Amino acid sequence: MTGSTSQSFVDIRGFKLPLVGLGTWQLSGRDCTRVVQQAIKIGYRSIDTAQMYGNEAAVGEGVRASGLRSEVMVTTKVQPERLAPHDLERSVKESLVRLRLDVIDLLLIHWPNPRVPLAETLGAMANLKHDGFVKQIGVSNFTVALIEQAVKATTEPLICNQIECHPYLNQDKVIAATRKAGMAVVAYSPIARGSAKGDAVLERIGKVHGKSAAQVCLRWLTQQGVAVIPRTSKIERLEENIALFDFELTDAEMKEIAGLARRDGRIVDWSWSPKWD
Numbered sequence: 001m002t003g004s005t006s007q008s009f010v011d012i013r014g015f016k017l018p019l020v021g022l023g024t025w026q027l028s029g030r031d032c033t034r035v036v037q038q039a040i041k042i043g044y045r046s047i048d049t050a051q052m053y054g055n056e057a058a059v060g061e062g063v064r065a066s067g068l069r070s071e072v073m074v075t076t077k078v079q080p081e082r083l084a085p086h087d088l089e090r091s092v093k094e095s096l097v098r099l100r101l102d103v104i105d106l107l108l109i110h111w112p113n114p115r116v117p118l119a120e121t122l123g124a125m126a127n128l129k130h131d132g133f134v135k136q137i138g139v140s141n142f143t144v145a146l147i148e149q150a151v152k153a154t155t156e157p158l159i160c161n162q163i164e165c166h167p168y169l170n171q172d173k174v175i176a177a178t179r180k181a182g183m184a185v186v187a188y189s190p191i192a193r194g195s196a197k198g199d200a201v202l203e204r205i206g207k208v209h210g211k212s213a214a215q216v217c218l219r220w221l222t223q224q225g226v227a228v229i230p231r232t233s234k235i236e237r238l239e240e241n242i243a244l245f246d247f248e249l250t251d252a253e254m255k256e257i258a259g260l261a262r263r264d265g266r267i268v269d270w271s272w273s274p275k276w277d
């Protein structure tokens, strides 16, 4: 369960997006700050938060406390009910105040909102980029149809589509469309909310490589060039979740893990979700 933690990146038009980051949903307060600070200390260079998580202040504090702010990509996401241009602009400035950072490295639309024209939202995000409030922009929970709409709606490069992605959910269609649009795929819930641990197939493959089931699960994604943002509240698991670059899964193992996909594999589904592919 140990091994090299040296970082790898996905290159999107010269922007280096770390292949491993830390998810922070449900982390809060001092515990959140401590985990973020420690993650950066051991090599994480990407931290994922959102307006919805209510923890931007704690995340920002951890980033600043690390002393490595300039090396870290901080992602936050705009709530779907704040996507109209003026509100989006206000909400991003509020995020910056909570984070107490000079700039947001990557700003995402958290969930699509059919009541707000996409071109207006993306236009407002592009303006914030040009005015120096954010460095890069992208989307989350976008389907094939929404990706096609987004590409037509802006000339600004979109860096990524952050989507649910793990062995129990076949996301081939949306991954292909994301890549066709020149964007990186970022996997959320990449260890299926912890259920990779205890999976018989992942455990067995892990034994062959001297790795845990969670590491095999994360390696399966990163080996496909999919970035991952596993969350943990436990300092001792931070190292485990980033030690993914000192082993390689065989083609047969990659196929076997892909075979774990099932019809009911989706975990994150809300009343406001788009019609999934």
Ligand SMILES: NC(=O)c1ccc[n+]([C@@H]2O[C@H](COP(=O)([O-])OP(=O)(O)OC[C@H]3O[C@@H](n4cnc5c(N)ncnc54)[C@H](OP(=O)(O)O)[C@@H]3O)[C@@H](O)[C@H]2O)c1
Residues within 6 Å of the ligand: 022, 023, 024, 025, 026, 048, 049, 110, 140, 141, 162, 163, 187, 188, 189, 190, 191, 192, 193, 194, 195, 197, 212, 214, 215, 229, 230, 231, 232, 233, 234, 237, 240, 241, 268
């Ligand atoms: N864009 C979106 O709509 C969206 C939606 C969902 C999530 N996200 C982002 O993606 C991040 C990750 O997704 P997630 O939080 O849903 O789920 P996840 O990262 O797949 O799983 C987190 C769970 O796995 C456990 N865990 C972590 N490392 C482990 C290990 N090595 N072995 C066994 N269990 C382990 C954690 O428990 P412990 O704390 O006990 O370690 C936690 O219960 C979120 O935190 C958030 O930043 C984005």
